[in-house]
Amino acid sequence: MLKIRLMGTKNDIKWFSRILERNKKVNVLQISEPYANKGTNRYYRVYAEVERETEKVQ
Numbered sequence: 330m331l332k333i334r335l336m337g338t339k340n341d342i343k344w345f346s347r348i349l350e351r352n353k354k355v356n357v358l359q360i361s362e363p364y365a366n367k368g369t370n371r372y373y374r375v376y377a378e379v380e381r382e383t384e385k386v387q
Contacts, residue, residue, distance in 0.1 A: 330358070330378060330379070330380045331378070331379050331380070332376065332377070332378055333376070333377045333378075333379060334374055334375075334376055334377075335374065335375050335376075335377060336366065336372060336373070336374045337372060337373070338371060338372060338373070339363060339373055342363065342373060342375050346360055346375070346377070349377065349379065353382060354381065354382050355379050355380075355381065355382060356379065356380050356381070356382045357377065357378075357379050358378040358379060358380060359377065359378045360375055360376070360377045360378075361375050361376040361377070362375070363375050
């Protein structure tokens with residue numbers, strides 16, 4: 330499992346979060362709510378937990 334911090338504008342974070350969620354090789358476990366960065370009201374951060382998608386054995 331990886332813990333990733335994404336930082337940027339809310340729109341940029343939403344854009345990249347959708348890319349992560351659509352990627353079939355990545356299983357997104359959780360994405361936190363946005364936290365405002367100190368000293369600015371434009372940039373935020375979110376924390377994501379992801380893991381590799383395991384191949385299903387038939």
